[in-house]
Amino acid sequence: MKIYKTVKHLQAHLAHLRAKGEKIAFAPTMGALHQGHVSLIQIGREMSAKTVCSLFVNPTQFNNMQDLLKYPRMLEKDTALLRSYKCDVLFAPSIEEIYPPELDTRVQIDLQGLDKVMEGVFRPGHFDGMLQVVKRLLDIVQPDFLIMGQKDFQQVSLVQLMIRSLKLPVQLVLAPTLRESDGLAMSSRNMRLSPQMRKKSVVIYKALSRIKDEFGKYHLEILKNHAWKMMEDEGLRPEYVEIVDGNNLQSIVDSQKSEYIVVLAAAWANDIRLIDNLILKSL
Secondary structure, rough: OOOEEOOOHHHHHHHHHHOOOOOOOEEEOOOOOOOOHHHHHHHHHHHOOEEEEEOOHHHHOOHHHHHHHHHOOOHHHHHHHHHHHHOOEEEEHHHHHOOOOOOOOOOOOOOOOOOOOHHHOOOOOOOOOOOOHHHHHHHHOHHHHHHHEEEHHHHHHHHHHHHHHHHOOOOEEOOOOOOOOOEEEEEEEHHHHHHHHHHHOHHHHHHHHHHHHHHHOOOHHHHHHHHHHHHHOOEEEEEEEEEEEEOOOOOOOOHHHHEEEEEEEEEEEEEEEEEEEEEOOOO
């Protein structure tokens, strides 16, 4: 595995790969890697592409500075994991490499309200910072495929909108959410859960699974209220449970009028914020 910390040296290597006719698959991450991240690399390899993974804790997408400071950083462990799964290239840049002072990296497009619901309500400015770093990384890596996980469904929806709006020459590949054996969605934040809260947090998946099992049998508000109460009963503090159209993230009123429906939730387990989602209906 090749490891680069500067844009210049990374791009020189990728140019060499392209000259040999190689395709590039890119998985942007903030580190603290787990098997969910590894699955992104494996998908790239299955596509017969050279895999590039970035490790960069992006400061512009944190609206809570304490969350930024507490975010786990474990470069050596992450590097060893990527190497063991035969990732081809690791890009681990500094903040100065991603955001040089002379370069305006802001993304200014019409987000069509996708940033104003769910996560956008509770994390103002988060999606602006996320799109800023994803666009910057895409400009640097120039991949053929961008591989992102379903767990961050709203984030992926916004990235897809940005790709369409700016006509970026990259194909977005949605990777399914990987879960622990009890169903909890894999997340770098899970390692910060206390043993007691780790056991309780699986209720998020159980609540969403109940909605999926009962979807079409009960009114949508009843389903959401049941899920909310399940999380509260386990000591979690839900922020939202929403059933939305997967194309525009607008709340569903009549499930028969949408072909793509997703349920999404966020909840606090003590001071750790967790998110998850399940697809209820798709083509």
